[in-house]
Amino acid sequence: MANLDGFFKSAFTVDNVIFGFDDGDLKILLIKRGEEPFLDYWGLPGYFVYPDENLDAAANRVLEELSGLKDVYLEQVKTFGAVDRHPAGRVITVAYYSLVKISDYKLNASSIAQKAKWFSIPKVSELPFDHSEILEACFNRLKRRVRTRPIGFELLPPKFTLTELQHLYESILETKLDKRNFRKKILAMNLLVDLNETQEGVAHRPARLYQFDGEKYEDLFSKGFNFEL
Amino acid sequence: MANLDGFFKSAFTVDNVIFGFDDGDLKILLIKRGEEPFLDYWGLPGYFVYPDENLDAAANRVLEELSGLKDVYLEQVKTFGAVDRHPAGRVITVAYYSLVKISDYKLNASSIAQKAKWFSIPKVSELPFDHSEILEACFNRLKRRVRTRPIGFELLPPKFTLTELQHLYESILETKLDKRNFRKKILAMNLLVDLNETQEGVAHRPARLYQFDGEKYEDLFSKGFNFEL
DNA sequence: ACATTTAGTGTATTTACTACACCCTGCCCC
DNA sequence: GGGGCAGGGTGTAGTAAATACACTAAATGT
Numbered sequence: 001m002a003n004l005d006g007f008f009k010s011a012f013t014v015d016n017v018i019f020g021f022d023d024g025d026l027k028i029l030l031i032k033r034g035e036e037p038f039l040d041y042w043g044l045p046g047y048f049v050y051p052d053e054n055l056d057a058a059a060n061r062v063l064e065e066l067s068g069l070k071d072v073y074l075e076q077v078k079t080f081g082a083v084d085r086h087p088a089g090r091v092i093t094v095a096y097y098s099l100v101k102i103s104d105y106k107l108n109a110s111s112i113a114q115k116a117k118w119f120s121i122p123k124v125s126e127l128p129f130d131h132s133e134i135l136e137a138c139f140n141r142l143k144r145r146v147r148t149r150p151i152g153f154e155l156l157p158p159k160f161t162l163t164e165l166q167h168l169y170e171s172i173l174e175t176k177l178d179k180r181n182f183r184k185k186i187l188a189m190n191l192l193v194d195l196n197e198t199q200e201g202v203a204h205r206p207a208r209l210y211q212f213d214g215e216k217y218e219d220l221f222s223k224g225f226n227f228e229l
Numbered sequence: 230m231a232n233l234d235g236f237f238k239s240a241f242t243v244d245n246v247i248f249g250f251d252d253g254d255l256k257i258l259l260i261k262r263g264e265e266p267f268l269d270y271w272g273l274p275g276y277f278v279y280p281d282e283n284l285d286a287a288a289n290r291v292l293e294e295l296s297g298l299k300d301v302y303l304e305q306v307k308t309f310g311a312v313d314r315h316p317a318g319r320v321i322t323v324a325y326y327s328l329v330k331i332s333d334y335k336l337n338a339s340s341i342a343q344k345a346k347w348f349s350i351p352k353v354s355e356l357p358f359d360h361s362e363i364l365e366a367c368f369n370r371l372k373r374r375v376r377t378r379p380i381g382f383e384l385l386p387p388k389f390t391l392t393e394l395q396h397l398y399e400s401i402l403e404t405k406l407d408k409r410n411f412r413k414k415i416l417a418m419n420l421l422v423d424l425n426e427t428q429e430g431v432a433h434r435p436a437r438l439y440q441f442d443g444e445k446y447e448d449l450f451s452k453g454f455n456f457e458l
Numbered sequence: 459a460c461a462t463t464t465a466g467t468g469t470a471t472t473t474a475c476t477a478c479a480c481c482c483t484g485c486c487c488c
Numbered sequence: 489g490g491g492g493c494a495g496g497g498t499g500t501a502g503t504a505a506a507t508a509c510a511c512t513a514a515a516t517g518t
Contacts, residue, residue: 004240004277004317006280007240007278007280008238008239008240008318008319009234009240009280010237010238010239010241010280011236011237011238011319012239012241012310046297048233048236050313050348051236051238051239051319052312053312054311054312055308055310056311064346068502076307076308077286077304079305079308079323081241081278081283081284081488082283083280083281088237089237090237090263090280090369092241092284092323094308094310094321105299112514114269157255161493161496162497163496178477178478178495179476179496180477180478180497180498181476181477183497183498184348184498184499189287196515201485202484202485202495203484203485203486203493203494203495204482204483204484204485204493204494204495204496205271205483205484205485205486205494205495205496205497206484206495206496207481207495207497208496208497208498210414215491221463223405232505259466278502320472369477373462380476390465391465391466392465407508407509408466409466409467409468409508409509410463410506410507410508412466413465413468414506428515430516431463431464431515431516432462432464432515432516432517433462433463433465433514433515433516434463434464434465434466434513434514434515434516435464435465435514436464436465436466437465437466
C-alpha cells in the first residue's frame, strides 16, 4: 500500500438540524455554543465523530446528549467540506436533520450546549460556520421528502387533529392548502385511524383526533403504494 | 479551544459513479484497481481528497484524471462512514455520481486506474469496500432526479432522436414507456429544438434529430417552471 | 417489388386536481 | 340562558392531466 500518512490528518463532525413543530410553527433547535470558535453564538448542534463511531450513531448521539431523545427520525442530507470552513484544521461535516415531537423534548444539561432554544425558522439569522447553508439544504430536503413519505407525523403528538396536520404541512411547504381538498386526499389514503375521541378544553367545537397507522403504511409501501401529498 | 488532536487522524475520499449511455444501455465506468487493498478488483473510481482541495473539486479531479472530461454533470449523493469500511484507518467517503456522454469519453492512462471499462449495470456484481451500496444509492438518486430535472440529456450526444431519449429514460427508470405519450409530454415542454435533420445510414425510416435547449430551460426554471416526466 | 425495421401520429376514457361556501358544535360572556 | 365567537366539518362541478391503444410512412436489403 502506498504511503497515505499525509491524508490521515483530517477530522469530521456531524451537524444536526433538529426540527420541531409547536404553536402552529415549524422550529429548529439551536444551541448557544460553549466553546471556541464562535463562543456564545447560536449554532446548529453538532460535534466531532469519534474514531470508533459510525456517522449515524454520531448524529444520534448529538441529539440524545442534547435532548434525551432516542429513536427519532434522522436523515443524512449532505456533506460540507470547504477547505477553510473550520479554523481548527480540515474538518468536513456531515449534515443531518431530525424530526422530533416537541412535547417529548426535555432539555438535557450538556457540556457542548450551555443553552438550547427553539427558533422559528424565519427568525433564524446568520449562523456560524456554514450553518446557514446547512440549514437551507436540510430544510429543502425536508420540503421535498415530506411530500412523498409520511414523515410529517414524526413532528406531531401521537393523537392529532386534521387541522394540526394541515398547518404542519403548510408551514413546511410554506404555502396555504385548501381544507377540503387536503382532508379528502389524506383520508383517501386510509392511513389515519379515527380514534373517535375529540379535543377537550378548547373554546370552540372540538376536533376529532386521529392517529397515523405506521404498520399499515409499511405494508402498503412494500406492495408498491406511494404516499403522495 | 479544547484539545481536539485526537480527532485529526482521519482521512476522506470521494467515490464517483460515472454513468454513461451507449447501445441502448445504461452503463457505469469501473476501474481495475492498481493498489492494495483489493488489488485487481473492479471498483468505483475514487481517491483521497487532498488537504487543500474541496470535495466537489476532488470528485471532478478523479473524473478528469480518468477520462479527460471537464464540466460534466456531477452531484453529491451520500457519505459513507462505517468504522471498518477501509483497512488503512478511519476513512469516510463522499459518494458522487456523474453523467457523461460516452461519445466524448477518452480513456486516460492513469496511475490509479490500470484499466477502465464500461459495465452494464445489471452485469455489475459484488464490488470492493462498500461500493455496491454506493452504487445503489447513486442509481436510486439518479432515478429520482431524472424525473424532475432535465439531466438525461447529459448522457446523450448533442443531437439525438426521440426514440433514443425514450430508451434512455426506460433504462434509467427500468420501465417501458408508451411511445405516443412520451413524445407528447416531452414535446409539450418546448425544450427540444427540432433540427430539421434526420439520421443517415440506418436501414429503416430515419428519425428526426433534436437538441436540448438548456438556456430556455434555465429561463423557464427561474420563472417557476418544473420539468416533470 | 417486396419484406423488414423503426418512425411518426390522434382520440376517447379515466383519473386526479382545483375551486369554492355554508352549517355545525361547543365554549364564553353578558 | 341566549347570542356571539372560534374553529370543525362537509360535497360537487369543472378542468386538466394521465392512460390506453393501432395503423401508416420512409428508408434499406434481398
